[in-house]
Amino acid sequence: MKAMPEFHPDLDLVTEYAAGTLPLAQSACVSMHVSLCVQCRHLAAQLSVLGAALFEELDPAPVGDAQLDAVLARLDEEAPLKYGTSARLAGAVPAILQRLMSGDLSDLSWQAIGRTLRISYLKTGDPDHELALYHIRAGGRIPEHGHRGSEMTLVLAGGFSDADGSYDRGDFLLRRPGDVHAPTALQSEDCICVAVLDAPLQFTGWKFRWMNPFLKLRTG
Ligand SMILES: [Zn+2]
Incomplete structure (x- = not known):
């Protein structure tokens, strides 16, 4: 068994999941992956924080590519992900x-x-x-x-x-x-x-x- 999942939901899906806009059943499925994947858990947490920050902005301008690039750049600045035993949760049911x-x-x-x-x-x-x-x-x-x-x-x-x-x-x-x-x-x-x-x-x-x-x- 691999220590980390190799196949992940794409950025759009994780973003919708973090924003709470996915239909219930799809959200449950992504959530199960997130519970087994440190990398996506980290990403979803980042996106939630970002989403909350966007709502605090007074300027109602839509999110443009430049802003998304800035977000992605910020993600890159984060400390490297730790792939540890906590990701394994062997046998556990989400x-x-x-x-x-x-x-x-x-x-x-x-x-x-x-x-x-x-x-x-x-x-x-x-x-x-x-x-x-x-x-x-x-x-x-x-x-x-x-x-x-x-x-x-x-x-x-x-x-x-x-x-x-x-x-x-x-x-x-x-x-x-x-x-x-x-x-x-x-x-x-x-x-x-x-x-x-x-x-x-x-x-x-x-x-x-x-x-x-x-x-x-x-x-x-
Ligand atoms: Zn993942």
């Missing part, structure tokens, strides 16, 4: 996930999709996004699928790989409409991820395509 689950992984109701995947849908109160836990058996493969919307994924345990790379605990991915992939869990252990969708998956293989009209978003 606090926000614990609240959403209101219990243990074993207490959740799971829906099996074939023999390698099971899904548990969690309620976040977000009317437009589905937040679910995916449990993929070690070595199991999710059939190739595309996205009609965006998909945020955060690895909580184990890891998976697809054509683009390999992802471990804490890694955050954002898939955009049109991206197609077939994630496979690492051989060594089961993989548990959080996924946030704003449109149902769309299976591309002939074996699973018939399911598409039945796939509905479980929001709320």
Whole structure:
């Protein structure tokens, strides 16, 4: 396992998260990454301080590129990040996930999709996004699928790989409409991820395509 996540939400997402403007389910997913990532935690804290400072300014001029550059320059002045053991939190469940689950992984109701995947849908109160836990058996493969919307994924345990790379605990991915992939869990252990969708998956293989009209978003 890596000491630090390797894949992070981009600056726009962390900024929206820090400003509190992300939809609930997406905010929960970014928050889980932030709880596992010192680097993004630091960035989000900086952006919150900056946001508060902007509101204190009397001049209502919009934030221009020059101001953003100044902000980014200021971030560079910060002391180098410490990558220490505190970032690891091995085995710990992010606090926000614990609240959403209101219990243990074993207490959740799971829906099996074939023999390698099971899904548990969690309620976040977000009317437009589905937040679910995916449990993929070690070595199991999710059939190739595309996205009609965006998909945020955060690895909580184990890891998976697809054509683009390999992802471990804490890694955050954002898939955009049109991206197609077939994630496979690492051989060594089961993989548990959080996924946030704003449109149902769309299976591309002939074996699973018939399911598409039945796939509905479980929001709320
Ligand atoms: Zn990060």
